[in-house]
Amino acid sequence: MAQHDEVDTSAEHRTTTIEQGRFCMARCICGWRGPARRARSLARADAEGHGQGG
Known part of the structure; x- marks a missing residue:
């Protein structure tokens, strides 16, 4: 079962992290x-970087 963890970066880019098996990925x-x-932690950092334009 996939697990979601929302990271609020900005109004334009609302990101979440999703767990699938052994992996976690960020989506916006x-x-x-x-x-x-x-x-x-790396998936969360990807999400934060995306929200900051990077």
Whole structure:
């Protein structure tokens, strides 16, 4: 079962992290998706970087 962890970065980019099996990835309502990561902290960092324009 996938688990979601929302990271509020800005009004334009609302990101979440989603766990699928051993991997975690960041997604945004704008359609952006981060790479699959084994560490949740890296997926969260991807989400924060996306929300900041990076």
